[in-house]
Amino acid sequence: MPLRAKILDPRVASRAQMSTSPINETIKELPGDEPEDVLCNNLYGLRTIELNRPGKLNALNASMIRKIVPRLVEWEKSDMANVVVMKGAGDKAFCAGGDVQALAKKNMEGPEGQKASSDYFALEYKLDHYIATYQKPYIAFMDGITMGGGVGLSIHAPFRIATERTVFAMPETTIGFFPDVGASFFLPRMAGSIGTYLALTSDRLTGANVFYSGVATHYLHSTSLPSLESRLAELRFRDYDDIHKRLAIIEMTIEEFATGLPHTEPLLLGGELRQAIDRCFSKGTVAEVMEALKQEQGPTQAWAEKTLDTLHQRSPTSVHVAHTQMQVARDWSISDTFQREHQIASNFMKHPDFTEGVTARLISKEKPKPTPKWQPASLEEVQPGDDIAAPFFKVSNDVPTLKLLTDRDYADYPYKSFGVPTEDDIQAVVSEGRRTPREVVEHFIRRKNGRQGISTIVEEFLARKTIVNEAGKAEWENDFNRMSEQ
Incomplete structure (x- = not known):
């Protein structure tokens, strides 16, 4: 049966998201759910959800989801709730992922256990989709480790705040899984091939680089977050303010607490x-990616060799699935x-790599940790023409078919203008051919109301992708080369 939701025209995507859509089902706590693993609080117009399993790095489980969903539904309907903040308890993690150890143990029980694991993902993805299409301002404090399931709670939010303690990654290929929680939507939309690189390697971004990459929309010091919460609680919106007006007010409020980006942490994924x-990582097959890495010379050769070693440690099946995912998911709503x-x-719950990877990497008490026995065992075992990813994408x-909590849908993030400038944004301004490099930078600084770090992002793009013509104006390099050839 076809598995296609209606893809909306991007020009009406924001209006579509804000349309009324009834909740399709009721999710509530069950007997035996953990007490106080989620703490909810009200302060004037602010509503907060605090993941409260600091000893488990706030790993997300079904008990937590069954507490979070009813609160979000309640607050979305409430005229008293102005802003929702999602955060984690403790100073180590926002949310380090889903409780995959419990899932791997379930899978060992056979088909019934695998179905139970599949049901968990259904519950998690319903929550993530609801957050991605939420009709109230939603802010994620990505303070500390933010991986896997924690990414699903944050990456689709209009505002995503990184701090000096943020560690972002999608580590799924290390445990025989794939980048999920909506990463299929977010990662392919990252600049260039960064999303594919992060998906295949599980590489980490920390602190300011979570912001520079566009994963976060803002960077604040962690000590500023309590004061920001208090300020958000004081916000008052007019009844006729639409969601974009309210988000613009919140954007300015967040900027009040900016104290500068650390000089000791330069932009990493640049130059x-x-x-x-x-x-x-723009290559069409995993084999071509590997060959391209082998061909790297000069200052990036050491990086390429290290990346090759990293990929050889990952589940070959996961690497191939993630690579296909990054290519085909660009067209998914x-x-x-x-x-x-x-x-x-x-499908991964039925494949041995997930249970093997979680057991070896996370459950095993051996020291050092055993090397997972993947199936197939290595990337070299995958022959040309072997499409080991294809079965995972078959319906x-x-x-x-997963029935989501609402029918809301869109083809592109409706609130992405509140994030950092994208390379498409910068290219569009450069291609007008009317500004010097400094004027391009100043244009985006004004557009972002002086947000810290914007100049760094724009300057890196200009240095990498543009030249300065005889008139002193910035030109996109491909446009300049095309004119030179004519």
């Missing part, structure tokens, strides 16, 4: 490294994304 990432990911996740009648 020669960024060019190497685009060269290698937000609803498609979670429905497709549920099919893929369910199976054994896994019903």
Whole structure:
């Protein structure tokens, strides 16, 4: 059966998201759910959800989801709730992922256990989709480790605040899984081939670089977050303010607490490294990616060798699935994304690599940790023409199409203007041919109301992708080369 949600015209995507859509089902706590693993609080117009398993790095489980969803539904309907903040308890993690150890143990019970794991992902993806299409201002404090399931709670938010303690990654290929929780929607939309690089390697971004990459929309010091919460609680919106007006007010409020970006943490995914990432990870097959890495010379050779070693440690099946995912998911709507990911996740629950990877990497008490026995065992075992990813993308009648909590959908993030400038944004301004490099930078600084770090992002793009013509104006390099050839 087809698994396609209606893809909306991007020009009306924001209006579509804000349309009325009834909740399709009721999710509530069950007997036996953990007490106080989620703490909810009201302060004037602010509503907060605090993940409260600091000893487990706030890893997300079904008990937590069954507490979070009813509160979000209640607050979305309430005229008293102005802003929702999602945060984690303790100073180590926002949310380090889903409780994959419990899932791997379930899978060991056979088909019934695998179905239970699939049901968990259904519950998680319903929450993530609901957050991605939420009709109230939603802010994620990505303070500390933000991986896997924690990314699903944050990456689709209009505002995503990184701090000096933020560690972002999608580590799924290390445990025989794939980048899920809506990563199919977010990662392919990252600049160049950065999303594919992060998906295949599980590489980490920390602190300011979570902001520079566009994963976060803002960077604040962690000590500023309590004061920001208090200020958000005081905000008052007029009844006729639409969601974009309210988000603009929140954007200015967040900026009140900016104290500057650390000088000791320069932009990482830029310059020669960024060019190497685009060269290698834009290839059409995993084999071509590997070959491109082998061909790297000069200042990026050491990086390429290290990346090759990293990929050889990952599940070959996961690497191939993630690579295909980054290519085909560009055309999925937000609803498609979670429905497709549920099919893929369910297939992984039946594949030995997930249980093997979680057991070796996380459950085993051996020191050092044992090396997972992947199937197939290595990337070299995958022969040309072997499409080991294809079965994961097939729609199976054994896994019903995921029915999401609402029918809301869009083809592109409706609030992405509140994030950092994208490379498409910068290229569009450069291609007008009317500004010097300094004027391009100043244009985006004004557009972002002086937000810290914007100049760094724009200047890196200009240095990498533009030249200065005889008139002193910035020109996109491809446009300049084309004119020179004529």
